[in-house]
Amino acid sequence: MRADQLLERKAVISGIGQSAVGRRLNRSDLDLTVEAALVAIADAGLTRDDIDGLSTYPGMGMGPGGFAGPAGPDVQDALRLKLNWHDGGGEGPGQIRAVMAACLAVAAGLARHVLVYRTVTESTAQGKGGRQALGGMGGMTGSGGGPPRMMGFMQWTIPFGAVSATNWLAQVARRRMYEFGLTREQLAQIALNGRRNAMLNPIAIFREPLTMEDYLAARMISTPLCLYDCDIPCDGSTAVIVSHVDYAPDAPRSVAHVNAIGTAIRGRPSWDQFDDMTTMAARDAAASMWKRTELTPADVDVAELYDGFSILTMTWLEELGFCGKGESGPFVEGGERIALGGELPLNTSGGQLSAGRLHGFGFLHEACLQLRGEGGARQVAGNPEVAVVANGGGPIAGTMLLTRGPA
Amino acid sequence: MTASGPPFRLLPRVDDSNRFYWTSGADGHLRFQRCGDCRHYVHPPAPRCPYCLADALAPEAVSGRGVVHSYTVNMQQWFPDAEPYIIGLVTIAEQDDVRLTTNIIDTEADDMAIGMEVEVDFVEAEDVWLPVFRPVAGAAVTNAAAS
Numbered sequence: 001m002r003a004d005q006l007l008e009r010k011a012v013i014s015g016i017g018q019s020a021v022g023r024r025l026n027r028s029d030l031d032l033t034v035e036a037a038l039v040a041i042a043d044a045g046l047t048r049d050d051i052d053g054l055s056t057y058p059g060m061g062m063g064p065g066g067f068a069g070p071a072g073p074d075v076q077d078a079l080r081l082k083l084n085w086h087d088g089g090g091e092g093p094g095q096i097r098a099v100m101a102a103c104l105a106v107a108a109g110l111a112r113h114v115l116v117y118r119t120v121t122e123s124t125a126q127g128k129g130g131r132q133a134l135g136g137m138g139g140m141t142g143s144g145g146g147p148p149r150m151m152g153f154m155q156w157t158i159p160f161g162a163v164s165a166t167n168w169l170a171q172v173a174r175r176r177m178y179e180f181g182l183t184r185e186q187l188a189q190i191a192l193n194g195r196r197n198a199m200l201n202p203i204a205i206f207r208e209p210l211t212m213e214d215y216l217a218a219r220m221i222s223t224p225l226c227l228y229d230c231d232i233p234c235d236g237s238t239a240v241i242v243s244h245v246d247y248a249p250d251a252p253r254s255v256a257h258v259n260a261i262g263t264a265i266r267g268r269p270s271w272d273q274f275d276d277m278t279t280m281a282a283r284d285a286a287a288s289m290w291k292r293t294e295l296t297p298a299d300v301d302v303a304e305l306y307d308g309f310s311i312l313t314m315t316w317l318e319e320l321g322f323c324g325k326g327e328s329g330p331f332v333e334g335g336e337r338i339a340l341g342g343e344l345p346l347n348t349s350g351g352q353l354s355a356g357r358l359h360g361f362g363f364l365h366e367a368c369l370q371l372r373g374e375g376g377a378r379q380v381a382g383n384p385e386v387a388v389v390a391n392g393g394g395p396i397a398g399t400m401l402l403t404r405g406p407a
Numbered sequence: 408m409t410a411s412g413p414p415f416r417l418l419p420r421v422d423d424s425n426r427f428y429w430t431s432g433a434d435g436h437l438r439f440q441r442c443g444d445c446r447h448y449v450h451p452p453a454p455r456c457p458y459c460l461a462d463a464l465a466p467e468a469v470s471g472r473g474v475v476h477s478y479t480v481n482m483q484q485w486f487p488d489a490e491p492y493i494i495g496l497v498t499i500a501e502q503d504d505v506r507l508t509t510n511i512i513d514t515e516a517d518d519m520a521i522g523m524e525v526e527v528d529f530v531e532a533e534d535v536w537l538p539v540f541r542p543v544a545g546a547a548v549t550n551a552a553a554s
Contacts, residue, residue, distance in 0.1 A: 149420035156451060157508045159537050161413030162494045163485050168508075170479035171496050178477070178521040220482040222494075223516070272496055272508045273450075277477065 006292055009407055011103035012255035014113070014243040015044025016368045021203050021236035021356055023123045029237070030070040033119045034078050036237035044241040045252040046113055048079050051241070053111030057098040057118050057360075058090030066125025069118060069237070085110035093263040093285055093398030094306075094391030095360030100261045100398065102242035112244050118361035119237035126233055156272065166230055166309065168271045168394060170222035173311040175277045177224065180326035182314070184224060188215040189332040190310035190346075191228040191353050193339060198350025200340075200378035205232050205356040229310040234356030238365050245406070256368045257406050259386075262289025262399035269395045278326070281397035282312075282319040282390070289399045290321065294407075297321035301384035302370045303344055304363035307351040312393035317346075320388060320399070345380045360391035364400070371404045409490040411530075412510035413481070418535055424452050427466040432529030432536025439505065441467040448502045471527035472500040473507070473540060480516045491516070497525055497540050513541040 003009065017039025019032040041048060059071045072088040075081075085105045093100060095118055102114035150158045162168060176182040192212065198204035210228065218226040248255045264284035267274045274280045290296070297320060305316040314328040322344055323331040332338050338346035349355045349366040356362070367387035369375050385404045392398055421429050431438040440449040442456035443463035455462045478495040495511040498504075511519065512528065525540035 147417055150417055151420050155419035155425070159416050159418055159535075160494060160508055160510050160539070161416070161481055161485070161489075161492055162508050163417075164483070166483065167479055167481055167494050171477035171494070174479060175477040175521065220480070222483060223480040225479075272506050273504070275504065277496075 001292060003407065006260065007107035008100070008103045008258045008261045008292075010107035010245050011242050011258045012245050012248050012251070013240050013258070013368055013402070014247055014251040014255045015040040015042070015046065015241035015253070016365050017041070017043055017239045018365060019237040021205070021234055021358065023205060023234060024127070025121075025235040026124050027121075027235065029066070029119045029121045030074055030078055032121070032235065032237040033070050033075055033117050033239070036119070036239035037075070037079065037115055037117060040115065040239035040241050043253060044113070044243065045250065046241065048081060050113050051079070051081050051115045052084040053086065053102060053105055053114030053242075054081060054083055055087040055098040055102045055105075055114055055116045057088070057092075057095045059088035062090045064125070066120060066122035066233075066235075069120060075117065081115070083111075085114070093265070094396050096364060096389065096391045096398050096400055099240065099242060099364065099400065100263065103258050103261065106242055106244045112247070114242040115239060116242055117237060117239040118359055120233070120357065120359050121235045122233035122357065123235045153270065164222070165394070166222045166225060169309045169311055170225045172277050172280070172315075173224050176311065176314065179278055180329060182329040184216065185212065186329035186333055187224075187229065187310050187314065188212055189335045189338065190307060190313045191215055193332075193335055194307060194347050194351040194353040194355070197340065197348050197378055198354035200376070201349050201355055204350040204354055205234055206350075206354045225309060225311065228353065231308045231352035231357040232354070234358065236356060236358050238358050238361035240361070240364060240368070248406075254372045254404065256371050256387075256402040256404070259295060259401040259403045259407055260289050260293035262286055264288035265395065265397065267395075271394045274395055279315060279319055281392065281395050282315045285397035285399050286316070286319040286321070286390070289401060293401055295386060295401060299386045300344070300388050301382070302348060302367060302380050302387040303346045304348070304367045304387060305346060305390045306360060306363065306392055307347055307353050308357065308393055310353065313347070313351075315393070316390045320390065340378060340380060348375060348378050348380060363389045363391065367402050371402060408516060409492050410513050410515070412492050412512060412539060413486060414489050415486045416530070416532055416537065418532055421534060428452060429535040431466070432531070432538060435529070436468040437471045437527045437538050438466040438468050439499075440464040448499070448505050450505045469499055469501050472543070473497040473525050473527070474500070475511065475519070475521055475523040475525060476506055477521055478511060478519050480519075493519060495525070495540060507538060510539040511541070512539050518542070
């Protein structure tokens with residue numbers, strides 16, 4: 001593919017922002033979003049009058065309480081934005097589909113500066129209850145005061161007590177153990193690495209040391225996944241400004257150039273019918289991204305790979321080509337290779353396992369920080385130039401390759 | 408550990424597209440849509456055959472046999488006072504790309520294995536029959552790496 005056909009390269013991330021991030025902040029999703037948006041707009045050297053595009057994932061009340069974030073029109077109205085282009089929704093290549101859409105919008109001239117946000121208030125919404133099951137897929141209907149009945153995909157899983165993505169992905173982990181000999185000690189490295197990095201991140205939710213002994217002794221949620229294999233619900237909003245590349249010279253901060261996006265899904269879009277459970281949609285998204293760039297996995301300096309569950313990061317490591325299929329266990333063994341000083345620094349903010357479930361956008365924010373050299377105590381040494389961000393798991397997957405300089 | 412699945416089941420909403428499936432167990436047989444042209448089984452139910460696009464789908468009984476593709480023991484108490492139960496992913500014997508998320512019953516967690524041969528039974532609840540599976544007595548564990 002010719003470089004001038006790669007329209008995502010017309011886009012840069014010119015500004016980034018985050019709201020307060022924490023547990024049970026008891027603030028509205030709109031309040032958090034406006035906070036993050038104002039940080040991102042200022043970071044990009046812009047004012048709200050410059051923002052002419054708006055995009056989010058998913059918005060409009062999708063999923064259980066605290067999942068969706070505020071709807072786009074509410075954010076538009078709260079900031080009195082005058083928009084040339086707007087978009088939102090829960091279908092597409094992972095949570096960063098909203099960023100991809102913004103990139104294509106600025107490339108098409110539909111907008112020049114797009115505010116893109118992802119906001120969660122799952123911690124406050126879950127309140128005193130535990131982690132919510134029945135997550136994220138919709139498909140319930142009430143029936144005259146009785147228990148709800150399951151529709152759509154939910155009808156195939158919920159009646160059997162497979163009520164959470166934890167259950168669905170536990171079966172992926174078990175299948176990986178069967179096919180590849182993956183061990184719990186290897187899987188633990190994703191959680192332990194995240195915690196080591198979170199200890200260097202002042203806003204991470206969990207900053208206490210975590211040992212292999214702690215991991216192995218933790219209670220099981222759904223075998224073989226234990227408590228530390230599951231990310232931690234939080235409240236927080238992440239916002240980025242996607243601008244046309246022409247703006248890069250005028251941006252006050254170093255922009256992140258969008259080098260390539262990965263959007264494919266070629267297997268059946270289903271948690272239990274996908275042809276190869278050990279790859280699922282990560283396979284197709286990653287492959288489609290590498291077809292759109294001259295860069296290779298060996299060029300990547302920082303990897304921010306979705307860890308809603310630890311097993312997903314293992315899948316991303318393989319499907320993005322950092323190791324062979326089935327080899328992610330040995331690849332992470334001991335943890336040195338994926339540590340901050342290792343050959344592939346991974347999930348440098350602590351990821352969702354320790355820093356909080358900002359649902360994909362936390363990885364994007366962190367990748368931009370690292371490319372700017374603003375990672376603070378957790379900054380990857382050597383002026384990283386290429387970062388990869390992967391979002392999603394199961395039948396949901398999207399990837400983005402970011403660079404410090406233009407392609 | 409309970410050998411009969413979760414203590415509380417939210418049930419599927421029955422409509423014209425799925426009624427044959429959720430009521431199939433009334434006579435003890437598991438049924439899937441099957442294409443009259445290309446003979447593929449189709450699941451979940453579809454308006455026409457997604458393999459050959461023929462408008463020739465009709466429910467047809469299968470053997471009820473299958474192989475465990477993967478499994479997990481749920482330990483989290485999504486429901487109050489729930490004992491652990493086994494969730495399985497079963498590939499039907501007739502076609503290796505049709506899988507069911509289900510419960511594996513009448514066995515212990517320690518006896519579970521990928522590749523285990525299983526057969527269908529049904530949990531009747533209100534207006535539906537939920538297909539669950541139990542190990543086939545005396546059957547060997549087959550190598551299911553390719554299934």
